[in-house]
Amino acid sequence: MEPGRDATTTxxxxxxxxxxxxxxxxxxxxxxxxxITVALxxxxxxxxxxxxxxxxxxxxxxxxxxxWMGRLLREPLWLGxxxxxxxxLALLALKGLLxxxxxxxxxxxxxxxxxxxxxxxxxxxxxxxxxxKLKPGGG
Numbered sequence: 001m002e003p004g005r006d007a008t009t010t011x012x013x014x015x016x017x018x019x020x021x022x023x024x025x026x027x028x029x030x031x032x033x034x035x036i037t038v039a040l041x042x043x044x045x046x047x048x049x050x051x052x053x054x055x056x057x058x059x060x061x062x063x064x065x066x067x068w069m070g071r072l073l074r075e076p077l078w079l080g081x082x083x084x085x086x087x088x089l090a091l092l093a094l095k096g097l098l099x100x101x102x103x104x105x106x107x108x109x110x111x112x113x114x115x116x117x118x119x120x121x122x123x124x125x126x127x128x129x130x131x132x133k134l135k136p137g138g139g
Contacts, residue, residue, distance in 0.1 A: 023037045026102050027090045029109040036113060037073070040120045044070035047127050063123040069116075 013023050044066050072078050087104075098105060 034114045041070035041073040066123040
């Protein structure tokens with residue numbers, strides 16, 4: 001075996017070879033983005049009931065987006081669809097079928113993760129600010 005031969009492979013459809021680490025990086029970023037999104041969605045479930053009774057000034061859209069995503073991913077059907085999509089995309093990437101757009105997909109995963117974390121953080125801060133004001137003697 002030649003040195004460096006195991007570091008790259010030819011994709012399934014015969015296109016230019018892509019280093020295996022980039023494929024693995026995509027799969028890792030995909031799984032991380034999915035796991036964090038699902039975890040935060042389940043955490044937001046605890047806020048769901050209380051948020052319906054609260055008045056959010058200026059932060060209603062991030063709160064609604066995070067709560068909607070949480071409700072969606074807590075449903076078994078949609079969680080199953082999301083798991084299937086992640087596994088399907090990971091297998092396509094590892095086979096080399098997504099090599100042409102691999103860098104774009106890695107970027108999309110990173111941007112999604114940052115945006116979702118920002119939305120979640122924004123909505124949680126808004127939630128706790130409103131909850132603090134609603135406490136007896138809390139302003």
